[in-house]
Amino acid sequence: MQRIHPLEKNAEKILLGVTLVILLGVLAWQIRFVNNRVTVGKEEVPVARAYEVVASRAETLRAQVSDESPELPEAKPVDVRAAFVGGLEGAVSPSPSLAWGLRALPELGIGSVAGGGIKSGQFVPVPSVPGPxxxxxxxxxxxxxxxxxxxxxxxxxxxxxxxxxxxxxxxxxxxxxxxxxxxxxxxxxxxxxxxxxxxxxxxxxxxxxxxxxxxxxxxxxxxxxxxxxxxxxxxxxxxxxxxxxxxxxxxxxxxxxxxxxxxxxxxxxxxxxxxxxxxxxxxxPWVPPSDTGAGLELAEELRQLRRERTALDRRIKGLEAALEPPPQQQPPREPPPRGGRGRDGGGGRGGRGGGGGGGGDRGGEGGAPDPNRPDERQLTLERIRKDLTTNREQLGRVDMRIGEIEAQLGGAAPLDAPDGPAxxxxxxxxxxxxxxxxxxxxxxxxxxxxxxxxxxxxxxxxxxxxxxxxxxxxxxxxxxxxxxxxxxxxxxxxVEPEVYYFLTQASTGGLQGAVASVEVYAFRWGYWRRGTADLQPGDRVHGQIEFPDVAGEGARDVAQQGAGGAAEPERVRSKAEEVFRDTYLLLVTNVPSSAAGIGAGADRVQAYFRDVDGKVLLERAAGESMRELRTRLENSHADGQRDLRGEQRPRRPVPPGGPPGDGGRQGGRQG
Structure with missing residues (x-):
């Protein structure tokens, strides 16, 4: 009989024992080397700390809930207009046209694009508008x-x-x-x-x-x-x-x-x-460019009317003064009692001079005036009253015309009005x-x-x-x-220059040599202001002008108010300023005149100037070419002097067509 090997006999026991040893080793390894962890949210934590993490997050959520001004997330912007325009410009259907078995009904908006019967597939142009x-x-x-x-x-x-x-x-x-x-x-x-x-x-x-x-x-x-x-x-x-x-x-x-x-x-x-x-x-006052011609003509008429008004006002004041009663004189002494006998042809002075009662009537101081003989003073007063009435009527007509012109100038320049629409x-x-x-x-x-x-x-x-x-x-x-x-x-x-100048007189000889007299004009305070100077060769064109001193004028007004005076000063406080032009006098010469007639052959004096650009300019005294420009500047200067003298013009109500103009015309006639 064959004998069983011990390994075969105990194989199952050996296998069971090895398995138990492995399991015990794995268990011991886990206990000794591996910590137990759990996932809280998206984070792994040891089991022992799991509750702490949950409690901490709960506290955070509680704080956020109780926060009165929390940080809200930024909303993503939505471009509604771009989306609408994109949808409007995009195609409505995959094909440019849709099958339509009926005729278009534009009155109902069917079969046509909204906007005046423009059909699908038609275009409108972008207008090409001409300039003004x-x-x-x-x-x-x-x-x-x-x-x-x-x-x-x-x-x-x-x-x-x-x-x-x-x-x-x-x-x-x-x-x-x-x-x-x-x-x-x-x-x-x-x-x-x-x-x-x-x-x-x-x-x-x-x-x-x-x-x-x-x-x-x-x-x-x-x-x-x-x-x-x-x-x-x-x-x-x-x-x-x-x-x-x-x-x-x-x-x-x-x-x-x-x-x-x-x-x-x-x-x-x-x-x-x-x-x-x-x-x-x-x-x-400002006038539109299209009205400058008419405005300048009106301005010249306005200037002449103002001069006439000044003369009328002065004349009226003189007539009113003449109508005032003369200063009261000392009353005459009463005549002595014997003067009464003059009326009876007695011993009065008149009686002695005239020999009887008639003489007393002509010469006695107590005699009555002849009722058939007009009083000369009364006649004079009547003439003065008539002249005064005539001048006042003329003044009224002048004021009316001044108001009409100022209304036209002001109405043509509504943008310069202090009040009201443009x-x-x-x-x-x-x-x-x-x-x-x-x-x-x-x-x-x-x-x-x-x-x-x-x-x-x-x-x-x-x-x-x-x-x-x-x-x-x-x-x-x-x-x-x-x-x-x-x-x-x-x-x-x-654009007009800073300074104009005109040669008014020149001389080639004399004690001081050649001399040229010039007038200069510079614009200050609304008007052209004039100055004069005598130049010798090499001198720069210059002149001293006069214009209102606003700072000094204000101080004077304050002083007058403090003194209790309400009357306006007769003349505006002014100051002087020397103005220059970058033009120099070079030479003053005599030139034989070739003009026929009276004065033919006489020498004329002319002067040569050099400007800032190096150009040589020929100027003659009393030249005709610049007369219109010079007249315009002279008129402006005269209007400025009127303001310096403190002359007032009457205040009139604003006409319905627009505010009246005010102030004289600078540059009354364009040169």
């Missing part, structure tokens, strides 16, 4: 009120640092032809493959001007024109429409409504008020009649020559309607403004 026409530019000089500097930030950069704030400017006038504008808004391109339709009338019938832009060119020394430069807006006259048009989510209806309410501010911005001297504005008449709508626009350029330099061109921006009739435009035109639908073309360039306009 009828340009006219004119140069002006004025003294701006110091109050305007405080009310309009930025204006101080365009004015002298110290008063008087004299300023030269150029105003440009242009006109919009409503018929031409309507034709441009309703035109359709000719030719091409596109099916063009005109703009529907509701899109453009309420068009308004959003802003007006101007450019200028300056004449160079060689006679050519420089580069075009933009004309800036007047400080304090910004309408805000450009900023409104730049807003990303613009309602074109709101822009149109705002532009309609500010039509006058956009088209004809108000100019600044002139400076005042004792409650009166100095200088001339214009006396309501504008017609842009598409009816003719609309006038003005641009003022305060950045010009004295003595320079310029020319201008103008354009304006309309409310865009195709704004937001890119789906009806060709692909290459769709960019135009994103701009709320539609700019017109530039106008033609205006005629050149020259």
């Amino acid at each position: 026409g009828g340009l006219r530019a004119a140069a002006y000089l004025m003294t701006i009120s110091a109050a305007e500097i405080e009310q309009n930030p930025g204006l101080e950069r365009l004015l002298p640092a110290e008063g008087p704030h004299d300023k030269a400017l150029v105003s440009v006038e242009a006109h919009v032809d409503a018929e031409a504008l309507r034709a441009a808004l309703t035109a359709t391109p000719q030719g091409g493959e596109e099916d063009w339709q005109p703009l529907p009338q509701p899109w453009w019938e309420r068009s308004e001007v959003v802003r007006v832009s101007a450019e200028r060119q300056e004449r160079q020394a060689d006679g050519s024109w420089g580069a075009a430069a933009a004309v800036g807006e007047l400080p304090g006259r910004v309408t805000g429409l450009a900023e409104l048009a730049a807003t990303p989510e613009l309602d074109i209806g709101e822009l149109r409504q705002q532009a309609a309410g500010k039509r006058e501010e956009v088209l004809r911005p108000a100019l600044y008020q002139r400076a005042e001297l004792r409650g009166r504005q100095v200088g001339l 214009t006396g008449a309501q504008f017609a709508p842009l598409l009816e009649g003719q609309t006038t626009m003005w641009v003022h350029d305060l950045s010009v330099e004295r003595g320079r020559e310029y020319r201008y061109r103008v354009r304006y921006a309309l409310t865009n009739p195709v704004y937001g309607r890119s789906g009806l435009l060709r692909q290459e035109d769709r960019q135009s639908a994103s701009e709320p403004e539609l700019w017109t073309a530039w106008s033609e360039w205006s005629e050149p306009v020259r």
Whole structure:
């Protein structure tokens, strides 16, 4: 019998024992080397710390719940307008047209695109609007009120640092032809493959001007024109429409409504008020460039009427003084009692001289006047009263005509009015009649020559309607403004120089050698002020002018008020200033005269000057070529002297057509 091997006999026991040993080893390894961990949230922590983590997070949540101002997550912005525009510009269907078995019903909006019967597949053009026409530019000089500097930030950069704030400017006038504008808004391109339709009338019938832009060119020394430069807006006259048009989510209806309410501010911005001297504005009222000719003629008439009024006022005061009773004299002594006998032919003086009672009647002091003989003083007084009535009637007619002219000058320049709207008449709508626009350029330099061109921006009739435009035109639908073309360039306009000078007399010999007498004119306080000087060769042209001293005048008024005096001083306090021009006297010579007639062959004196550009200028005394200019400056100087003398003009009510002008005309006739 074969014997069983012990391994075979105990194999199962051995296997069981080895398995138990392995299990015990794994268990011991886990207990000894591996920590038990659990997952709390997204973090594995030991079992012993699991509760601590949960408690900590619970406290955090409790703090967040009780926080009165928690940090909220930022909301993701949603561009609703972009989504709407994208949907509007995108295709409605995969194909450009849909099958439609019935005829189009535009009256119901079926089978057509909304907007005046424009069908699917048709396009509207972007209007090409011509620029304004009828340009006219004119140069002006004025003294701006110091109050305007405080009310309009930025204006101080365009004015002298110290008063008087004299300023030269150029105003440009242009006109919009409503018929031409309507034709441009309703035109359709000719030719091409596109099916063009005109703009529907509701899109453009309420068009308004959003802003007006101007450019200028300056004449160079060689006679050519420089580069075009933009004309800036007047400080304090910004309408805000450009900023409104730049807003990303613009309602074109709101822009149109705002532009309609500010039509006058956009088209004809108000100019600044002139400076005042004792409650009166100095200088001339502003008139539009198209009215400068008529305005100058009226100004000359106004100046003559004021001179006549001054003479009438002086004459009336003299007549009124003549009507006043003479100063009271000492009453005569009563006659002695014996004088009574003169009436009876007694021993009175008259009786002795006349021999009887008749003589007493003629010579006695107590005799009665002859009732048939008129009193000479009464006759004189009657004549004075008649003259006074006649002069007062003439003064009334002169005042009435002065008021009419001032009303015309003031009504033509409503922007210069201290109160009220910028214009006396309501504008017609842009598409009816003719609309006038003005641009003022305060950045010009004295003595320079310029020319201008103008354009304006309309409310865009195709704004937001890119789906009806060709692909290459769709960019135009994103701009709320539609700019017109530039106008033609205006005629050149020259700004008056700082100083004018005129040769009045010259002499080639004498104790002091050659001498040239000149008059100089410089603009101060609303008028041209005159000065004189005698020059010798090598001298610079100069002269001393006189104009109001506002600071001293204010001190004088305060002193008078403190003294209790209400009367206005007869003369305005003034100060002197030496003005110069960069022109030098070179030579004074005698030139034989070739003129025939009386004085033929006599020598004429002429003088040579050199200006800042090195040009040699020939001047003759009493020259005819500059007489008109010199007369204009002399008249302005005379008006300025009237203000210096403190002469007042009557206050009249403002006529209904606009505020009256005030102040004499500087440059009453353009040279």
